[in-house]
Amino acid sequence: MKSRVTRRSAAWRTIGVAMAVAGGSASLPAFAQSGATPSFKEVDSMEARVQGCVTCHGQSGQGTENGYFPRIAGKPAGYLYNQLVAFRDGTRHYAPMNYLVAYLPDAYLKEIAQYFASRRPPFAPGEAMKADPETLRRGAALVAAGDSGKGIPACVACHGVGLTGMEPGIPGLVGLRSTYVVAQLTRWRVGERHAAEPDCMKRVATRLTDSDMNAVAAWLSQQGAPKDPSPEPANLVRMPLACGSQK
Numbered sequence: 001m002k003s004r005v006t007r008r009s010a011a012w013r014t015i016g017v018a019m020a021v022a023g024g025s026a027s028l029p030a031f032a033q034s035g036a037t038p039s040f041k042e043v044d045s046m047e048a049r050v051q052g053c054v055t056c057h058g059q060s061g062q063g064t065e066n067g068y069f070p071r072i073a074g075k076p077a078g079y080l081y082n083q084l085v086a087f088r089d090g091t092r093h094y095a096p097m098n099y100l101v102a103y104l105p106d107a108y109l110k111e112i113a114q115y116f117a118s119r120r121p122p123f124a125p126g127e128a129m130k131a132d133p134e135t136l137r138r139g140a141a142l143v144a145a146g147d148s149g150k151g152i153p154a155c156v157a158c159h160g161v162g163l164t165g166m167e168p169g170i171p172g173l174v175g176l177r178s179t180y181v182v183a184q185l186t187r188w189r190v191g192e193r194h195a196a197e198p199d200c201m202k203r204v205a206t207r208l209t210d211s212d213m214n215a216v217a218a219w220l221s222q223q224g225a226p227k228d229p230s231p232e233p234a235n236l237v238r239m240p241l242a243c244g245s246q247k
Helices: 004-023 051-057 077-089 095-100 106-117 133-144 178-190 200-205 210-221
Strands: none
Touching: 051 095, 051 106, 077 095, 077 106, 133 210, 178 200, 178 210
16 A cells, blocks of 8 residues: 555645646647646646646746735745745645645655746736835835844845845745735744744844834835846855754
């Protein structure tokens, strides 16, 4: 009898393939595919196996118009792997993700992470949201310089000068919708989201006010695509706080 891991791994692959077939295979050029429509060229490929991710995160992980589903393309593989493990092990909660990866082995999660980390799809246009000049000014200041009076480090110190992330475990912030940014900061602040200890984001989030979160999210949502979306190399010297995600 197959192990539970083998059965669930096979089931997860079947989910992706079934979704792709239902949406129309890329081998059928008569049917134009949107960025969030499952589609693949070869059945026996990683592209086919990740089709369960497509309707939320986009065909190449570029994200969709739904602000609660983030862009995952190009983020450090270590970061993506850590999140998949957290969803699998129940330390990060979102029912569809918890179900999809519930019994997948580490090696498979690493393959998924490496696949999306290698993607470089175009960035979606910035959000056309309304934000007053003072809110944007505050957001820009927190991103570039932080707030020493509150003990808040600059976002760029860890997430990269271009906000494209830092290897091996810090994600890029460009391309994220404001709703997602605020939701994740709030979850960190109230203890619903965690990272490896020492959890530097927990320390930062607890020092941000609601208006600070909204300001950072508003400013980030209006930024254009970076010239080079690749994460920066690890730079522990520059980081203002010890971060378990960089181990």
